[in-house]
Amino acid sequence: MVIVMALDATEADVAAVVDLVEAAGGEAFVSRGLDRTIVGLIGDVDLFATLNLRSLTGVADVVRISVPYKLISREHHPDRSTVHVGGVPIGPDTVTLIAGPCAVETHEQTLAAAHMAQAAGATVLRGGAYKPRTSPYAFQGLGEAGLKILADVREETGLPIVTEVVSADDVDTVAAYADMLQVGTRNMQNFPLLQAVGRAGKPVMLKRGMSATIEEWLMAAEYIAQRGNLDIVLCERGIRTFEKATRNTLDIAAVPVAQRLSHLPVIIDPSHSGGRRDLVLPLTKAAIAVGADGVIVDVHPHPETALCDGPQALITSDLPELAEAVGTLTE
Amino acid sequence: MVIVMALDATEADVAAVVDLVEAAGGEAFVSRGLDRTIVGLIGDVDLFATLNLRSLTGVADVVRISVPYKLISREHHPDRSTVHVGGVPIGPDTVTLIAGPCAVETHEQTLAAAHMAQAAGATVLRGGAYKPRTSPYAFQGLGEAGLKILADVREETGLPIVTEVVSADDVDTVAAYADMLQVGTRNMQNFPLLQAVGRAGKPVMLKRGMSATIEEWLMAAEYIAQRGNLDIVLCERGIRTFEKATRNTLDIAAVPVAQRLSHLPVIIDPSHSGGRRDLVLPLTKAAIAVGADGVIVDVHPHPETALCDGPQALITSDLPELAEAVGTLTE
Amino acid sequence: MVIVMALDATEADVAAVVDLVEAAGGEAFVSRGLDRTIVGLIGDVDLFATLNLRSLTGVADVVRISVPYKLISREHHPDRSTVHVGGVPIGPDTVTLIAGPCAVETHEQTLAAAHMAQAAGATVLRGGAYKPRTSPYAFQGLGEAGLKILADVREETGLPIVTEVVSADDVDTVAAYADMLQVGTRNMQNFPLLQAVGRAGKPVMLKRGMSATIEEWLMAAEYIAQRGNLDIVLCERGIRTFEKATRNTLDIAAVPVAQRLSHLPVIIDPSHSGGRRDLVLPLTKAAIAVGADGVIVDVHPHPETALCDGPQALITSDLPELAEAVGTLTE
Amino acid sequence: MVIVMALDATEADVAAVVDLVEAAGGEAFVSRGLDRTIVGLIGDVDLFATLNLRSLTGVADVVRISVPYKLISREHHPDRSTVHVGGVPIGPDTVTLIAGPCAVETHEQTLAAAHMAQAAGATVLRGGAYKPRTSPYAFQGLGEAGLKILADVREETGLPIVTEVVSADDVDTVAAYADMLQVGTRNMQNFPLLQAVGRAGKPVMLKRGMSATIEEWLMAAEYIAQRGNLDIVLCERGIRTFEKATRNTLDIAAVPVAQRLSHLPVIIDPSHSGGRRDLVLPLTKAAIAVGADGVIVDVHPHPETALCDGPQALITSDLPELAEAVGTLTE
Structure with a gap:
């Protein structure tokens, strides 16, 4: 100092x-x-x-000269970490594809989306049962009924599941079903929630706050790590800027920057950053090229009737290109 | 549409x-x-x-052409509202001064700060017992012990109290002590918390998220209103921009903009927006001139030993100018 | 360092x-x-x-520890400066009102706007003859013909004039007519232009770039000062942020911040920052309360037919409130 | 509408x-x-x-519903364009590498940098003779002497040259030496300059303003096109956001977005967006993967003595990886 x-x-x-x-x-x-x-x-x-x-x-x-986080810093932990989600590794030696619907709506829709995910090579299923929505008049998710659907689909497909938790109160319930807990962009600085997921005994995916600096994001991860949980995957999902052509501005440089500062894996969400289906594949390719440890992508069997974020979901005809993007470039 | x-x-x-x-x-x-x-x-x-x-x-x-909120909109409720906090009005006919320490540390410090607040003409006391902090290594607040101190100081000074709540779990506890519940900038889109304070039967001060548009802020207020609580005061506290000279950029135009869109009172926090003591008084004067319904200001008897945000707290020698700013301009 | x-x-x-x-x-x-x-x-x-x-x-x-500008810094020049424009002072002891049309269209329109400006107490006339426009299909200004109209109106009203120059090539021409040269937000880092106005022998109004930090703004002023011209007035006119309800976000704290760092006068443009007529008067009041050395305001006799920025121009019925805002608070 | x-x-x-x-x-x-x-x-x-x-x-x-630009829009010109610079194509069928020093300092340094560029597979040489610098105390470029060095190095290496022009006055001089004129980020809305390069009879590289929306960038290109010049290459070089870990935030999604809106080629500058040598190669790979039509990269034989932006220049040991990134992925 x-x-x-x-x-x-x-x-x-x-x-x-x-x-x-x-x-x-x-x-x-x-x-x-x-x-x-x-x-x-x-x-x-x-x-x-x-x-x-x-x-x-x-x-x-x-x-201040030294970094304000310790447990997740690479300064004293030079090797990059791998986090396992239901046996699936996310880390420096792999490119992991996580895919599924933005929101769980029905068993049929979730299973169809899981099959789409598998067709593209995904090894983890995403799907939201608790949805934080800007408008109080928007669909808020199925809650525990959605978790049960996810568990059933895991049974049927073998895919481990990652799903969002929006309140410290719900952590035990969500952890009882999920393989990985997701903390969303609006909750990146919900400190009671960070502490609760830190104690829950499950890996955590921590999305970057849409207006958080990389340093603040890493300090949020430190909150989780302080409770004894170092199984944290960082997810860049776009930041808020003046540009209106995209929903958020994907900060692609955040991947190498965060990987140099922290030993934790870093993945990218190309669906929520662009907010448009036509950008998902280009941004996926960029994510892999820049060195991301994985991507998390929305897919939906019928986006025109999706209850959440239909305009950004990939459809069946996009899957071969997604598979090629992820597969070719990881070989 | x-x-x-x-x-x-x-x-x-x-x-x-x-x-x-x-x-x-x-x-x-x-x-x-x-x-x-x-x-x-x-x-x-x-x-x-x-x-x-x-x-x-x-x-x-x-x-979309119509606004995405209804209960708090001025379209069908043209008169601006007044919210009462322990009998003190906040609304179009008054300029209310809320003051106190950023964080409650001891009874002595809180009482001294409350006397400072009263000396400047404040009619509501602020003070944090639950502190959301970016760093997990920073002081996190006294919790319920801090609430008890606030209640004691209310007894001694007659000032109603506003204090922050950071988790839906804590709402009942905080509401048992406080006259008004504060939702902080990092929790503006913590929807379970918004719903909980909407049911708590106490007025709510809703700070604008540091990267929230005015429309998103009003939608967050709508979440509270949907649970039956229309006693909401909106608080502009600065937004995140590229400018580094100040902690945040006070969006002073947000006051008239929000007052035209919503019937709720709008106040300004000049302490957290500027983040520097030398800016608090100029920004307070600007807030009152632009038409804010009140200001909320940090004061501290010994800012050099404050456990939170000492550099922005006003000190005893600033109080006459604060009193004049608030008093002169409201007459 | x-x-x-x-x-x-x-x-x-x-x-x-x-x-x-x-x-x-x-x-x-x-x-x-x-x-x-x-x-x-x-x-x-x-x-x-x-x-x-x-x-x-x-x-x-x-x-870097020391500031990257010298001539305009307050470190070695503690007293704040006053700049004179055709005899009218702008500085710490006055609040100067500059008003006029966004663009000069005709002699009749400019004279009518000048009379409006005087009715509100303005002592300097603004008006654009060279207009930098985002769209190549928008009205680009009358050029030298507009300068002649301004000079005629100065003759008729006695008001000194400030007008924008957008190219180093035009500096001599504009300086032959104007009392003060304006460098606009899009040209704040047009360094050949800054150097040319620095040599022109006329006071300069330097608008802050819409995405410039305060430090960059002061470094741009240093470019002008380096050429021997210290008669510079800084003008805050709003910065670019994610908020869409206003055209720009007025950074009101920039006034006291810049006044502490530099000895130059600082004024505010409430018309271009808000971009809406209903915000001009509230922002003018805030500007004066925060300590600005003046304001520059768009007025137009017939905003519904204005060729530039009609929606933000004040009209005749707004003038008494403007006069009161400027006059009352400066007494 | x-x-x-x-x-x-x-x-x-x-x-x-x-x-x-x-x-x-x-x-x-x-x-x-x-x-x-x-x-x-x-x-x-x-x-x-x-x-x-x-x-x-x-x-x-x-x-407004229709786009505010026409000549460069893809609506009436569905095929994407190729621009030729001294015979070298930039467009949909190639990935063009442009490389060279940020600033021309000496003949020896420029020639060494040109050889580095060729070693990495570059087919166009970049180098600045007129440098727009934020600080008036920084190196401002060699001017016409620098242009002569560039022309000599073109003679020796066969590489066509792109170099920046910062004033409408200098356009004829720069166009007499250069194969392509560069308009920099601070001049994206310097409209007299845009018009002058539009008439100069040479291809233009138009960098995006650091706070310009994609729509404003395309409107700036329309200014050039209006003067009869459609040989325009758009260059994304990072935008200004709140994130401080990088000099600017590379808006990688701007590439597919601009390519869908306009028929003009779009390239990326990974050096100025990241501002750090360790980010240049990852961002180059991302640029190519997302579909950019080329990249423009700083190289310097002795970055530790560079007069401009040394910290972001690639050095000799980086060239094989650059060559592989550009070459492998374009095959």
Whole structure:
């Protein structure tokens, strides 16, 4: 941590910074320039962060140098991790395809979508039973009935399932059915939920908040890791920008950036980032080329009657190209 | 709702749209131009929204015309509302000052901050017992012990209290102590929480999500209103942009925009938007001038030792200017 | 300037940084922590910036501490400046109202708008003869014929004029007519234009780029100042964000932030930021309350036939409220 | 174009809209709903855009339906175009690699960079002689001396050259040396420059403004096309967002979106979007996978002494992987 003193800081101001840091058990190195003095701090950064150094007289700025997360950082864990979901690996040695309907509507629709997913080479099934919707008048999901459908379809197809949980209250129920718990973009900073999934004993897919920096996303993952769960897959799904041609702007560079900062696997959701069916395949190819550890894609047997996000679901005629994109490029 | 057909849409495509709308009980008016055909729909828009018209062959775009919220809309409720918090009005005829510490730390600190608040003319006390923090290593709040401190300070000062709730599980506990429940920026789309505060029988302050559009903010308020609670105060607290000089960018125009769209009161948080003490008073003056129904401000007796957001808290020497800003301009 | 070394930097890496800095005539102070080493640099920062320190092996980050502008900075010029436009002051002791039509269309329309401006208390007339338009099919302005109309109207009303220049080529022509040259938002980083207006011998109004940080805006002003012209007025006119309810998001906090960093006057354009007539008066009041040194407002005698931005122009019936807003609050 | 009337619009308000449209030679179709009336317009949209319909009493909104560009639109030109630069094609049938130094510094450095470019398979050389720089204290380029170096290096290597022009004044000079003129991100809406390059008789590479929507980018291309020049290559180079880990956020979806809207070729600049050497190769692979028609990459023989953007330049040891990325995936 570096303290930048103001131009008009006095010697007493500098001494006050040094005293406060030393009283907290740290060391402070003072560098005096022509114009300006800076103080470098050595010691426990998280402790320093509680000292409100920015509030002291004569302090112009406080610059944090080390990253604000530890358990998921690659600094002390250089090898990238693999997370297993019902036996299926997600990590540096594979490209995993996760596919299924945005929302579970009926057993028939979910099974048909699972068969579509398998036809494209998917090894994990996605499907939402609890749906966070911007409008209170939109379909909110089937709840536990949807979880039962997913479990039945797993039985019939052998595909492990990932499904979203939107409330700490529901974590036990969802964990009883799911192979992996999904935390959605709107809940990335729902801290009670992060702590609950951290204790649930199941792998977690953590979607990036649509306006979260990569650093905030990694700090959210740290909340989960702190509860003892390091089986976390990060999912980039687009961020909010001024561009209106797409639902969100896929931040494709987030994949290599997050993979350098954290040892956790990173996948991409091309369906929710683009929000348009015609963009799903190009973005899938880009995701694999950039080095993503997997993709999660919406498919639907009848998107024209889908209760959620029909316009972005792939249809049966798209599956060969999806299979080729995922398969060819992973060989 | 207006359906814009693609340039290459066929007559059969247009007919399919019309048939679907009429089958759903609506009316469809077709306008044919030289290049392009549009179809205007009359009927239940929320029903039309479930028809996935955008997925039909030949449809280029679907434009929604009416607003996606009803109970809080000003269209059918032209008079602006006043919400009462422990007897204190927030609404079009007053400028209400809410002040207090960002986080409740001790009884002594909270009482001192409450006296500061009163000295500046505040009529409601703010203070956080449950703190959502970006870093898992930051102070997370005192929980119910903090609520008890707030209740004691209310007893001693007569100020009603507003405090944040971060989980649907905690709503009953918080509602047992608080006069008003605050939903924070990171929880604006935590839908189970919105529904829980909608049922809690207490007024709610709904902060705008830091990356939420005004329309999404109003839809979040609609979630609360749907559960029977119309005592909602909207709070603009800055949005996320590329500008780094301030913590967030205060969207001051959101006040008149939201007041024209909704009958609910709208206040501003100048402390969290700027994130710097030197901006709080200028932004407070701007808030009142633009027509906000109140402001909510951080004050702290000893910001240099504050456990949360010390750099933005006003101190004792700022209070006369705050009092003048709020008082002079409201007379 | 502070150099942050990577966790795995060697002693040789640190020595290479020190050697490079010392070879350039600077001093380097090394602080070694448990994990990490930082190097503080003392000397000519602009010279250091050319050393590509970030490219050296073992360097994790380079943090600039001093501001990247000098002539317009308040660090060595603590008093705020006043700029005079045809004798009219814009600066800390006044609130100056600049008003007029977005585009000059005819002599009659411009004169009528100038009379409206005077009725509201304006002391400077605005009006565009060269219009940068997003669409090549939109009205592009009258060019020099428009400048002549402005000069005639100045003769008839006594109001000095500010008008936009969009190309370095046109600077001499525009400067021959105008009292103040305006550089628009799309040209804030048109560096040849900045240099040309810096040499033109007339005051300049520099609008903030719609996606420029405050620091970049100040660096653009430094380009003008470098050519010997310190008569610069900064104009905040809204930035680009994800919010669609307004044309741009007025960054009201930019006024106090820029006034603390620079000695130059700062004004606000409430017409272009909101893009809607109903927001102009609330935003004008907010601008004055936050401490802006002036406002620049669109007025039009017949906005329904305006060739540019009619929807945001104030009309005759708005003038008394504008006059009161500007006048009352400045007394 | 569709006019949405306000809830409280009267019959007279609707009639006024219809009359105005018909007087302008258009047709207006009125659709009356329970709550609300909409009016569909048929005719010359650009003419309608001048009518200020939004200013009429009773008008709530005006929705434009057709795209605001024509010459570069794919609507009437379904086949995608190929642009030739000194004989080298950029278009749907090839992946073209353009490489070279950010700035031309010396003949030796430029020639070395050109040899690096060729080693990686580049067929066009990039290099800047006129550099738009945020800071007035940064290296501003060699000007015409730099153009001469580029021409000499073209002679020695056979590579056609693309170089930036920053002012309408310089267009003739730059066009005398260059095979392709580059318009940079800060000049995307420098309309006099767009018009000048439109008349210059050379192909143009138009970089997307860092805060421009795709639609605005295409309208900027239309300015060039209007002057008779359809040899335009669009270049996505990252947009400005809240994310700070990268210099800009590469909007990879812009490639398929722009290719569907326009017949012009679309390439990607992975160097300026990421701003970090370690991201250039992953982003290059993503660019090719998503379907870009080419990439433009910074290379430098000695990035540690580069006068511009050294931290993002590829070095000699990166070239085999670049060659493989471009070559393998295009076969």
